[in-house]
Amino acid sequence: MTVLDDLRPRLGRRLLTGPAELAVFGCDALTAFYERPAAVVLVESADEVVAVVRACHREGVPFVARGSGTSLSGGSLPIGGGVVIALNRLDRVLSVDPDARTAVVEPGVINLDVSRAALPHGLMYCPDPSSQSVCTIGGNLAFNSGGAHCLRHGMTANHVLGIRAVLPDGELVELGGDSVEPLGPDVAGMFCGSEGLFGIALEVTVRLVAVAEATHTALAVYDSLEQAGDAVARIVAAGLLPVAMEIMDALAIEAAEASVKPNYPKGAALLIVELEGERGVVDADAAALRELLRASGAGEVVATEDPDARALIWKGRKSAFSAVGWLAPDYIVQDGVVPRTRLGEALAEIGRMGAAAGIRVANVFHAGDGNLHPLILFDGREPGMLERAEALAGDILRLCIRLGGSITGEHGVGVEKREYLPLMFTPADLELMRRLRRAVDPAELANRGKMLAVA
């Protein structure tokens, strides 16, 4: 590829241009969208990222950063070709400072590896997407990713202090720093969640927190999804602040059982609630939780502090997306949000919409913050099924907006939800976003076509 010809001697076999080599980089976890890149570079240093970005800028060629390609909104799709910069080999935890409770990591570090590096110091990295065993910190940063335990601890943006980045014109910048109270405007905050539109993160300084003294996990079974949703509102209204509250419906339970066999009790819906903190506080909260679950109509309640039993409960929940592969060849997962108080109503309406469309919808989601994940199951080999599934996904997003929520909680806009942005933002809001984008990247080379359509 001409744009990278100068770099070919340096990159050698790490510059991929053959059709077979490029094929796997043409999509991410949202497989409904596919575009083959013109080239892929398997970079091994920050200097190489900068060199590739500068070459692309010089020649006016679009480029896309790619971590592990687990985006569910087409974030790492190379729209219109261009160069994919694959960052997985930048996978070093550069330092852990137990006194400052920070770590400095390269962008290709796997999320879970940050906690693994911090654990010997009694520390951990909080944001825990269900994909945490494979997704990278660079991808988490770009999408401001969340996870089951972000209910109390906050999303990625709450845990990133500083970013060393290369801007789309090849300039190097340091955003934020290593303090929780940086001076000046929060430019690191602006970069976080920008879906790669402002350049590529080369180094990220993250906050670490102490591993809790006690962790208590309760699993409650309900006769209906609405009951489980209403229980979440009750728990919050009672003043408890669990670290996680997750719901799975009967289809999601069936998929998890077929796949990783967590041996969940039988029911129409499951609510997982996790408490953590100092021993005395967890004991008092666990007693209050028991009462609340009983009052909310829960059938069987399993409560445990045993690490292996807890791990099995979470394995079922965190494997649920991939597990639905046991139920249907294809799925689209939506990521809309509704106010917590309207969870029951939203779930009932999604059930009605799925039935009317003749499409099965499994639900597994971050109930504590109203972040729904309806999994729309279909067989893409059947003519017209993808379009019908996409239409249902769009209707669900409109429902979320109608109920006072959002089109995305954590999976980003990517290419998939671009057309829904005007449902949430005014033309003036969108114009401001575009002006910010253009101020940093006038030629719109970085992750072209994501979030905002190319003007």
Ligand SMILES: Cc1cc2nc3c(=O)[nH]c(=O)nc-3n(C[C@H](O)[C@H](O)[C@H](O)COP(=O)(O)OP(=O)(O)OC[C@H]3O[C@@H](n4cnc5c(N)ncnc54)[C@H](O)[C@@H]3O)c2cc1C
């Ligand atoms: C089974 C499954 C479960 C999931 N569960 C969750 C969940 O619980 N919570 C959640 O939030 N998400 C979840 N996701 C979505 C996904 O894992 C996250 O969005 C994750 O952050 C993507 O990381 P990645 O390394 O795969 O990034 P990629 O998919 O490779 O890229 C994602 C975006 O980040 C950009 N990017 C990557 N690296 C950089 C960088 N260094 N600098 C700038 N931009 C960059 C890319 O250009 C792209 O726009 C799940 C996905 C799957 C498949």
